Amino acid sequence: MAITDWPISERPREKLLQKGVASLSDAELLAIFLRTGITGKSAIDLARELLSHFGSLTNIFAAGHASFCQLPGMGSAKYAQLQAVLEMARRALGEELKNGSALNSPDLVRNYLRLSLANKHHEVFIGIFLNTQHHVIATEELFSGTLTQTSVYPREIIKRTLYHNAAALIFAHNHPSGTAEPSHADKTLTHDLKQVLAMIDVKVLDHFIVANGTTLSFAEHGLI
Structure with a gap:
């Protein structure tokens, strides 16, 4: 019918x-x-x-x-x-994110990242650069890799942070072939990036993992 x-x-x-x-x-x-x-x-x-x-x-x-x-x-x-x-949905969320504080809009950040990473068939590592009011300055795909891993270089992240004159960062990466659970390597990397960026007085506010339509926040799980 x-x-x-x-x-x-x-x-x-x-x-x-x-x-x-x-x-x-x-x-x-x-x-x-x-x-x-x-x-x-x-x-x-x-x-x-x-x-x-x-x-x-x-x-x-x-x-x-x-x-x-x-x-x-x-x-x-x-x-x-x-x-x-x-x-269009991704751009609309990106515009809305730039107009407000990332810390005051955790669901908006989560939805933006889910849309940005949902169609990736290889691992990518994203940085969201924030000013002192935690408004978004820029969002960049910093590194990309294979189906199961990507290499992240703290030196390059520092260079991009200084370029944007950012005061804080939110990281995100995807697990195309798995779940949104953080691996030991994910936890170690986040800890190392937090320490390295603290040396230039930049805060790491969160690290998200996106997989199979779900998103995990390190901050919400006490991992950062």
Whole structure:
């Protein structure tokens, strides 16, 4: 049955307008994005197939071009639209983050990092440089590596910190093949960076690990 044959109150677009976006399921949100179905399948059917195939919205956003386009009803145009939506959300969060204190917006920082790292298939190490009021000066991808590891060089971090004249830093990296639990190496690195940066009077406020749609904060777990 086509969505246009459903009762008006059950159609995703009308439901959103009447009850708000939070009332929609993941499949209903995807259906609005997809707009139309294909022969024998509604947009909702296609949305459910996407979720079933990839497992979650996070995995759909992280899907590569080839794997996304191999599914019925998908293609380069839909993939480009999806990536544009993701980038607009990332930029909007980045703008909001720059306008406020990072310490007063931990959920905003978490969401920004989740969107920034969700589609990375290799490890990357990010630095968020802050001024004395903990407003964001810049966000940089400092290092990148393989699926399971990346090399981080404190000397380069110090150089970028001095370049931005930053007073504080938030670090983040992803675990593409694992969970958001910190390894012994992650804890040691964070401790070493905190000590090194303290020598130039710069504070390390937090270190986030992003994996499988979840985010762990070192500060919230008493690890920093």
